[in-house]
Amino acid sequence: SNYKGNRGTCGSTHYVRVDFLEQVVLGEIRRLTKYASLYEDDFLKEVIGHSRQAEETERRLKEKELKSLLARDDELDGLFERIYEDNVSGKLSDDRFAKMSRRYEEEQKGLSEKIKKLRSEIEKQNSRATSTDMFVSIVRKCTRARKLTPRMLNELVEKIEVYNADKIDGEWVQRLRIHYNCVGEMNIPNEPALPIPAVTVNTGKCVFVSCTTDGRKKRASSQLFKC
Structure with a gap:
């Protein structure tokens, strides 16, 4: 599908088979849970x-x-109380009191808005920290996952970026990036105990779609074979 961004319209088509994508994502989630288990x-x-x-x-x-x-x-509360007492005792004129109290009130109004905003931002950050703990807990629960469910996808994955396919050395290569909730991309090490999942889908048109890896980035590639 084409999409519009802040810099205009993307003219390229970004497409990947759903069944292939599901298997790739499930494979990566399995790697993630194994990573959490073996290298906690x-x-x-x-x-x-x-x-x-x-x-x-x-x-x-x-x-x-x-x-x-x-x-x-x-x-400011203390200053306002002081000028009020000075006004009552006659040390401060009514006109001067009105000007000073108005200035203090305006400053306090601005402070109140800033305080409210800061408290909200701090609360959101604390909430995200709690969400991170929940993410770790969910990963551990998915250790024995055999298929990708909507609930698993919603709880673990924030979004999946599908890039435009490019032809490299006669092979169509398309990069995918998985962003997990709360943490974004996860750099799972290429260890023997954490192999890249072997995913191959036959489209039925003499085209086999397979998953490979490019360094620390995941990519999907499709290759045309003669029947």
């Missing part, structure tokens, strides 16, 4: 590294900013 420490580092490292730094900065805003908000 590395798997957890990979997951946490994707989702938490940068966010943790950002969250701390936001919490520091929030603390500063809350302190200023409390300070």
Whole structure:
């Protein structure tokens, strides 16, 4: 299908057989669960590294900013109380009191909006951290998966990018990228214990579609054989 992006319309056709895609995704999920089982420490580092490292730094900065805003908000409450007392005692004129109180109120209004926004952002980041823990739990539950179910797909996979097919050395090669929920792409090592799944689909038109690997990127390739 063609798609429109921010830079215009893509004129290429991005197509891959559904049955082939399902087998490739299932194979990769099996590799992922095996990776989590055999190399648990590395798997957890990979997951946490994707989702938490940068966010943790950002969250701390936001919490520091929030603390500063809350302190200023409390300070303004104290200042307002002080000018009110000065106005009542006659130390501050009504006109001056009105101007200062209006200025403090405007600043507090701006602070209130910033505080609300920061709290919401921090809450979302904390929620994503919880979602990461859920992702790890779901991966472990799918260890014995024999087929790809809609629930498994929805719980584990955020999206699958299908690239335009290119002809390389007489073979049509099409790259696929799987983005998992909460963590994005996972770089599963090419270890003997984690073999790339062998997926081949006969289209019935003398075309066999097979799955190969290109370094650390997954790609699907189709090759035409004479009947």
